[in-house]
Amino acid sequence: MKSYYFALLTALVWGLVPVFEKMGLSRLTPAAGIFVRCLAVSSGAIVLLVARPQILSELAHTPLRNIGLIVFGGFTANFIGQLLFYNALKGGDVSRVTPIAGAYPLIAFLMGILVLGEALTTAKMFGIGFVLLGVFLLR
Structure with missing residues (x-):
């Protein structure tokens, strides 16, 4: 925690x-x-x-x-x-650039699963889905 x-x-x-x-x-x-x-x-x-x-x-x-x-x-x-x-x-x-640049968790998420062998959970998938939605809405 x-x-x-x-x-x-x-x-x-x-x-x-x-x-x-x-x-x-x-x-x-x-x-x-x-x-x-x-x-x-x-x-x-x-x-x-x-x-x-x-x-x-x-x-x-x-x-x-x-x-x-x-x-x-x-x-x-x-x-x-x-x-x-x-x-x-x-x-x-700043209100547009920062959230888009801050979408780096998408890459970290994929690398965590592919390189580090971290678990893919439903909560993580929903979280990443919301990040993708946010980036899409700010384009």
Whole structure:
């Protein structure tokens, strides 16, 4: 149940952030916006490392494959995905762009079933159906 509340808090944060980013992009190109965002994320990473120095020890004992998967995810989502999102946000309405971009659970749903072997349930199918309906209605 704790993961449910973390997910709700994530939705709250991720729901607020695009509004600020849209306002920030009014005088920046998407590429410059990514640069500024990466500086902020890097600053957060430094603060995290100072607050929890045991992270270095944990990384030293983690297989390179696991670290590589996280690096790939970070680069793909936080650089490529964010750059694509900023281009969409710069030219579109936040109320339209964000829900469509936020339909990524469709891909995660399929990958969870196909790659991770997660169970396909009726509740998940209804949830994905509603996501598809929402994307269709916003086109």
